[in-house]
Amino acid sequence: MKKRNTLKAIDMGINTHHEPVIYMREDCEICQSEGFSANSRLLLECDGQSIIATLNIVDNPVLAKGYAGLSKVAMQRLMAEEGSILDISQAPVVSSLAAVRKKIFGNRLSNNDLQGIITDIGRHRYSDIEIASFLSVCAGSRLNVNEIIGLTLAMVNSGKRLAWPDHEKVFDKHCIGGLPGNRTTPIVVSIASAGGLIIPKTSSRAITSPAGTADTMETMANVNLSISDIRRVVAQNGACLAWGGAVNLSPTDDLLIRIERALDLDGEGQLIASVLSKKIAAGSTHVVIDVPVGETAKIRSHTDAERLISLFEQVGEACSLVVRCVITDGSQPIGRGIGPVLEARDLLAVLQNQPDAPQDLRNRALLLSAHLFDLAEQCGLESGLEKARDLLDSGAAWKQFQRIIKAQGEVKKISPAKYQHTEKAEHNGMINAIDNRQLARLAKLAGAPSSPVAGLYLHTKVGQMVTTDAPLFTLYSNSQGELDYAMAFYQQAEIFSIKETQ
Secondary structure: OOOOOEEEEEEOOOOOOOOOEEEEEOOOHHHHHHOOOOOOEEEEEEOOEEEEEEEEEEOHHHOOOOEEEEOHHHHHHHOOOOOOEEEEEEOOOOOOHHHHHHHHOOOOOOHHHHHHHHHHHHOOOOOHHHHHHHHHHHOOOOOOHHHHHHHHHHHHHOOEOOOOOOOOOOEEEEEOOOOOOOOOHHHHHHHHHHOOOOEEEEEOOOOOOOOOHHHHHOOOEOOOOOHHHHHHHHHHHOEEEEEHHHOOEOHHHHHHHHHHHHHOOOOHHHHHHHHHHHHHHOOOOEEEEEEEEOOOOOEOOHHHHHHHHHHHHHHHHHOOOEEEEEEEEOOOOOOOEEOHHHHHHHHHHHHOOOOOOOHHHHHHHHHHHHHHHHHHHOOOHHHHHHHHHHHHHOOHHHHHHHHHHHHHOEOOOOOOOOEEEEEEOOOOEEEEEEOHHHHHHHHHHOOOOOOOOOEEEEOOOOOOEEOOOOEEEEEEEOOHHHHHHHHHHHHHOOOEEEEEOO
């Protein structure tokens, strides 16, 4: 019988995010006898729990003999306490990595390949580097439609799945992103559910943007709902606005999103699988997808949009999901605020029919709501638009939003940002263009979305005239350092194109 390799656990107090790490002394007998070295992947077992962790070697004085340090996430997943006995061995071979290498060399992945990869990622068998390798090799249109279907179904199978047996049609709405401030979802959900549609909305946090719907909603309501909470809120109001990551719906997607965010990557196949897997897992039967197109949006041309739409529709049909994609204007940001709190203010202004509410945000939300009503009732877009407008103008949508917030649980008011700076125009002229990507990066450098009050507020839009010293935007941050860093980026970037006039 092989001798057990055991050490006592100690919490190193190090946050390694989602990747478990074990720390061992450089003279550790186990390392020497087993041939472990820095970055080795080890299997750790403790009282019936097991994880795979990455080994870091530390100087001898850092740890006492007989102890191994664990990062915070390793302690949590093992449910270990100080002094718990760890059984340490070489991690088993992760066979699905062979499929990743297969893709690296240009071969197609089967449904079994993709299920194996997603299962192993979901069980935390992949290191961050290995996940990044999978995402990178699938980016840039490297997945064909059958592979995207296989990836979507694998991601659905990786977690729980909601069902709504009392409802023949269950609706959802999504935007593919790439357009700062385009926070239509809470407005659309309020209008659609006020009009009688069932729309259990689960949303993601930001991937490459300064705010996701879940980030924005979290400034106003509890979004960490359990499945029973979602059922309760939907039973009461016909809708919810929850964070999908809290309910284990397509949970592997959240592990992938974390790495995508670090890589600033949002590949076509992964995008489609991410969006549709969460709709299917939430029990949706019909979904409207907003596809903004513009020179600095995620989708830059109508040709690219048509290709993406075709893939969405093919994958949706294969997964028994009715998908309708709507091409919208992606030439400039929507609304005024960019960042969780600032976007929340915009959508509240629309729902409350405030006179200064951003009309572009209002009009887009009405258009997408009209498409949902048309999908539900085959009433035509004009009739759907009229119904949506009546629900918004009458205050019914605002009352519905308040009911949803109350059912989910309100959150405490957030203190305003500590620092702000207003940038002004250097000369007279007309705003010719605003670079969406650079503007989003500016808001992120200021601290959004990790700091919900960070971001920026636009004082002008494309096509408007500005005079010398007129405000272009106000930047908000909770850190002077982040504010300075963001402004240093702005000075080098070309975000606003202003055609000078006399």
